[in-house]
Amino acid sequence: MSSGSEDILQFAPWESFVSPTFWHKLAELKLDYDRLSDAQRSISGHYTNRKATGCLLEADYTSFNSAGQPPKFCHAAVGTIYNKNTIEEFKALDKLTLLSDEGKKLLYDMCSDRVAADASLLTRFFVLSFADLKCHSYYYWFAFPCPLTPTLKLQGAVTRLSDLPNGSNYVEALQSLAPESQNFFILYANGQQNEAVEARSLSSLDENEVEHYYFGFADPSEYEHPAWLMRNYAAYLLQRFPCFVGRTLRFLGLRYNQKMQMDDSLIWNVVQSEACDLTKTEDIQFVGWELNKNGKMGPRMVCMRDSMDPAKLAENSINLNLKLMKWRLVPDINLEIISQTKCLLFGAGTLGCAVARNLLSWGFKRITLMDSGKVGFSNPVRQNLYTHADAVAGNRMKATTAAQRLRDINPSAETVGHVLEIPMPGHTIGESLRAQTEQNLQLIEQQVQAHDVIFLLTDSRESRWLPTLLGAAYQKIVINAALGFDSYLVMRHGSTRDMAGDSGLEIEGLKCINGNQLGCYFCNDVTAPGNSLKDRTLDQQCTVTRPGVSNIAASYAVELLVALLQHPQRELAPAYYTQTGRQQTVQSADAGKVPEGLLGILPHSVRGMLCNYENILPATQKFAQCIACSAPVLSAFRNEGHVFLFRTFETAKYLEDLTGISEFKRLNSEIIDFDDAEFDMSEDDED
């Protein structure tokens, strides 16, 4: 221990100790709340005087809590974070001015005596930071402002508390202080041998009793020097009681060991011989920027990439791209809805793969695929979740392989693949397959119920019938995509949910169909689906489409779903159209009048052609005799369940009779022509 008679007292500088959770929380706040704002934010830090190492001021995720209690055996420090938007702003900020501004806050607290009520104001700190969220790197610089006041001279040797006579009296006295008051306090000692010792709060300080006082503080320093915070403590006392100038003041740095004994606590007798008026803030200079790890004046950088679980890292990065939309472009977008929505994809071929990937891009996580096929040699070039090796293996099923690949791409995705055949109308089921079909039906039905959205992406029209019916029966959102050679159709099926009144607005020149009056994929058809692969040559059975068509359709399908999910009326949102001849579409001249949801208009369907790069947005009414979504079909399904389904698998004609479509066809065959030659969809996806 040093024992010079007139040594200048030195202090152990603070060392910032930042938990990774601090940066994770900062990133979250920046992304979700602050966004483009770089307003300063109040934070807290904490330090401990129990078995202290170094002289640490710690910050973690609790630092951002508004009324956070410090952890056990710790004391609070009052802080501010200045998180800049760019590295340039971080670098360019005038560090001297910032330190001085923060220092003046400290002086204000000292001079106005707010410190007496909350002594933690003496441990003020701030952080200048820049969070590079794309790289998971954080640039930061801590400062612990302190006014430059006249030096404190040490009088005599530093003594240990345990060397004082009747040291145990101090221990007892301190126990009367609440732990949260043990950051700064007074020990009043009376008598020759310190027989009577009392612990008091700072606010009770009486200048006439100063010779009885030990100015106590929780000392986070493990060194011979007291912690930096004693500097502000002394400055505060000398400011508040100018009569202390020139007098010996006793400071007690309270230090606990592992066993909560105070034997390591130290006592410094100090004198400040020159006066200093801290109310003259303009004359005061400040110190306190922390040195970096090289011992130089400068910021530090920490990269969280390596300390993060790769899956978590991926999740954060994916969320980053999505959350950035909220900063400027679509502040009201609800990403939570997207991540919670469960999607069931019928078909894991060209469309299924592309839709699934687009869903991942938007932050959908819960994706289930159903498909009966194996990955074949022709598949990988168009079906973007498969590779040549899958085909070579010879036994890789599309549904399960796709589910695995989605998790390979985003480990936090929850994906499942079910390998099964979708029963179809007019595809007779032999007795030997009946039990298996029944099992499949149960699984399909249960999966439809368990999901929010059904995607119809299979390679034939008739395989879309059952999912369409189930989607309608269980009031799910149904999105359908079908391909022609150079054309595509993407649509949302009309909802079967009840809705009171009209949801649309009266808009001049536009007509409108309520969301629950919109048609399904089958509403435009006057024939029940039969075996569409029968009597077809190979080029007709396999999808012959321009390769871009499936990607375009898949993208529209997912974008349509997202627009729907973000629309205040969701699937009940009306579709608007203008009538020209037989066509009910939104003409480009009128498109500007259509009311928009968060992401723009929500059409019923999108039909597009690659040959002229044109899209139209037809809207069609529900068809009362639809073989998939009409009331007779739904009630037959509700009443008879699988018995009804098996009957339709036996013969599709049953559906035509049930809905009265046979009669309808007979009556109208001469009058109504449903063919729309311009947009004749072959519906075929690639096998």
Ligand SMILES: [Zn+2]
């Ligand atoms: Zn229908």
